[in-house]
Amino acid sequence: MENQNGPNRRKFHLSAIYAMWAVMTGALSLPAAIYLLAPPKSKKESGWIEAGDISQLKPNVPEEFVFRRNRLDGWKVTSEKTTAWVIRKGASEVVAFTPQCTHLGCAYSYDEKNKEFLCPCHVSTFGLDGKVLTGPAPRALDRYDVKLAGNKLLLGEVRKGDA
Amino acid sequence: MIPRALNWLEERTGFPSAASHFLNEEIPASAGWHQVFGSIALFCFLVQAFTGVLLAMNYAATPGEAYNSVKYIATELTGGRMIRGLHHWGASTMIVVVVFHMIQTFLWGAYKKPREATWIAGVFLLLLTFGYGLTGYLLPWDNRAYWGTVVATQIAASAPFAGPYLTQLLGGEGGIGVVTFARFYAIHVLILPPATMLLIALHVFLVRRHGVSPAPGDETKPKKKFYPQQVFRDTVAIFIAFVILFTLAVAVRVPLERLADPTDTSYIPRPDWYFLFLFQMLKFFQGPLEIVGSVVLPGLAVFGLMLVPFIDRGAMKRVRQRTLALGVVALAALGWTGLTVAAIRSTPPTPIIDVTEMTGPESWQMLSPDELAGVGHYRKEACASCHVGDKKLGPELSTVQKRSKEWLIEHFKNPNVMRPGTIMPPIHLTTAQMSSRAAFLLKLNPDNAKAMEAAPQATVEGAMIYQANNCGVCHQVNGVGMKTGPSLNGVAQRRTREWLEEHFVNPQKVSPGTTMPAYKFSSRDMDRILTYLLSIP
Numbered sequence: 001m002e003n004q005n006g007p008n009r010r011k012f013h014l015s016a017i018y019a020m021w022a023v024m025t026g027a028l029s030l031p032a033a034i035y036l037l038a039p040p041k042s043k044k045e046s047g048w049i050e051a052g053d054i055s056q057l058k059p060n061v062p063e064e065f066v067f068r069r070n071r072l073d074g075w076k077v078t079s080e081k082t083t084a085w086v087i088r089k090g091a092s093e094v095v096a097f098t099p100q101c102t103h104l105g106c107a108y109s110y111d112e113k114n115k116e117f118l119c120p121c122h123v124s125t126f127g128l129d130g131k132v133l134t135g136p137a138p139r140a141l142d143r144y145d146v147k148l149a150g151n152k153l154l155l156g157e158v159r160k161g162d163a
Numbered sequence: 164m165i166p167r168a169l170n171w172l173e174e175r176t177g178f179p180s181a182a183s184h185f186l187n188e189e190i191p192a193s194a195g196w197h198q199v200f201g202s203i204a205l206f207c208f209l210v211q212a213f214t215g216v217l218l219a220m221n222y223a224a225t226p227g228e229a230y231n232s233v234k235y236i237a238t239e240l241t242g243g244r245m246i247r248g249l250h251h252w253g254a255s256t257m258i259v260v261v262v263f264h265m266i267q268t269f270l271w272g273a274y275k276k277p278r279e280a281t282w283i284a285g286v287f288l289l290l291l292t293f294g295y296g297l298t299g300y301l302l303p304w305d306n307r308a309y310w311g312t313v314v315a316t317q318i319a320a321s322a323p324f325a326g327p328y329l330t331q332l333l334g335g336e337g338g339i340g341v342v343t344f345a346r347f348y349a350i351h352v353l354i355l356p357p358a359t360m361l362l363i364a365l366h367v368f369l370v371r372r373h374g375v376s377p378a379p380g381d382e383t384k385p386k387k388k389f390y391p392q393q394v395f396r397d398t399v400a401i402f403i404a405f406v407i408l409f410t411l412a413v414a415v416r417v418p419l420e421r422l423a424d425p426t427d428t429s430y431i432p433r434p435d436w437y438f439l440f441l442f443q444m445l446k447f448f449q450g451p452l453e454i455v456g457s458v459v460l461p462g463l464a465v466f467g468l469m470l471v472p473f474i475d476r477g478a479m480k481r482v483r484q485r486t487l488a489l490g491v492v493a494l495a496a497l498g499w500t501g502l503t504v505a506a507i508r509s510t511p512p513t514p515i516i517d518v519t520e521m522t523g524p525e526s527w528q529m530l531s532p533d534e535l536a537g538v539g540h541y542r543k544e545a546c547a548s549c550h551v552g553d554k555k556l557g558p559e560l561s562t563v564q565k566r567s568k569e570w571l572i573e574h575f576k577n578p579n580v581m582r583p584g585t586i587m588p589p590i591h592l593t594t595a596q597m598s599s600r601a602a603f604l605l606k607l608n609p610d611n612a613k614a615m616e617a618a619p620q621a622t623v624e625g626a627m628i629y630q631a632n633n634c635g636v637c638h639q640v641n642g643v644g645m646k647t648g649p650s651l652n653g654v655a656q657r658r659t660r661e662w663l664e665e666h667f668v669n670p671q672k673v674s675p676g677t678t679m680p681a682y683k684f685s686s687r688d689m690d691r692i693l694t695y696l697l698s699i700p
Contacts, residue, residue: 013395014391017391017394017395020402023402032213034241036220038241040235040240042239074232075228075232075234149605
């Protein structure tokens, strides 16, 4: 009978079983991994967003700009409120920082007395140039690309701050 | 290393010896290739569970969102089409396999004493499998899903006594909407899977308790072991089923039709192929007899299946001697095939619209109506004759963003005031047209200049008509405009060209009670505006 058919046949059965299951596991898990890990195909909106008017800005005094932008979130475009800390450096030079601390993403605020940005979570502080002064923050504040159209401030992509 | 780890595991859990006990089950000498279907069915269930969980990771279970998220899975995610294909075709494969499993058991008479309970658990598993098909059909929320489910819930509603309660339970009172959707989703992912797992556990437990059904003559032969030979057969069978499923998922695209539209009277609903025979049977029972086809006969069929082991209680016979069983199967197969073929032949062929085949929006499709109309004014005024090309007379426009809109408009009106000495002629347009042209110029940058040129002229003219008629006062496109009327994004997936045209001519007729005024466009303008509307992503 079949089960008396020597070790060779048994060996063949075993390797065939392992091989087929390996192929099927691979054929299922590979697409699954790609599906979960690969970013969506649509490229991100790289347009410039109007954030506000800079004509009232005093030099070297940060101001929080609040504006709306559309964000592609999976299958939805959501319009969300966003902020930026904007500092006027000169007649045509403006810097805009993203509103999150580079440590763990808390919202920081401007400490007028010490002329620095202060994150309430773990007391990271940043200078007006965005550089880390104290605390656990690993890198300087992230900035938006900026562009001026007259007095209008246009914000573009976010650049990571220097470590 | 491995033996030590196994030893450790054995002492703590006993799993290795349990697995070995499971694999070394004794099976009758006659066991062979005909008994592989149960294993394939189990494998199919696991594939469905796996791909189902993956789909749920990118799925929003409310009507409109469901559609968008399925579209997102199919078009935006790498491998998304594959996973959806596996789940879709996996459902069909599972039905086929489960039915084959049942036919095999039936032909061999494997349900006989003491295996009646195993058979009945199997009948319930078959019903659960159909339950997945029924509830899962609605979840993409396209026209096919919507209309197929309308028919299914109407059938449930016609059931004697239970009808109204079933309708209430399925949330179908007053039509299919969010409640029905939530119920179907909950049944599909929260009720059916645990129920299936419990029943599979019971089913397998009973198979093990009574052993694999022997054939006459087995009692005199020595028993075999399940492992490795029968496991090898099961694996080969599973592998073949998997290759078929995988090929279907890769090669046959699963369409996603237009968004479910309860007002679409032209849509011909049809169920998935495995329910077509029921669908067809309904045509033979009309008027008061309808419940015979929709409820009574299917109910009797299920009841009859349950009773099979109690009707056929004779001693085990070889398959070839079971002529009656063979006859029943042949008759059922013939009936099923006949009904299915008749159903396919009697449904008029309709083109299947697949929105996943449509490509993603081009850059120009993302422009606001104002900006796109600006492209039109730009072309009409032949701006390119000075501002584009090698011998440029005017400055490069794609860097114009440093100007403000107001500056540009002033510049169009009085070029010499804004830039003394310029050769740019003043442009005579209305302020709105100026403003839209300025809006377009501000959007222009070196990266997208080419893409803007790709905007088809008919579409651009449509946008100009849109702008000239102030459609934006009520409608929104790409986030620009008011929201008094519906947003026009995705209107191509909701409406046909004919519908839209009719809607312009006679809004009250197509959507009674609307505040939309009628528009009498020339046929050329009508064509342009429709082309534009249907191009909005």
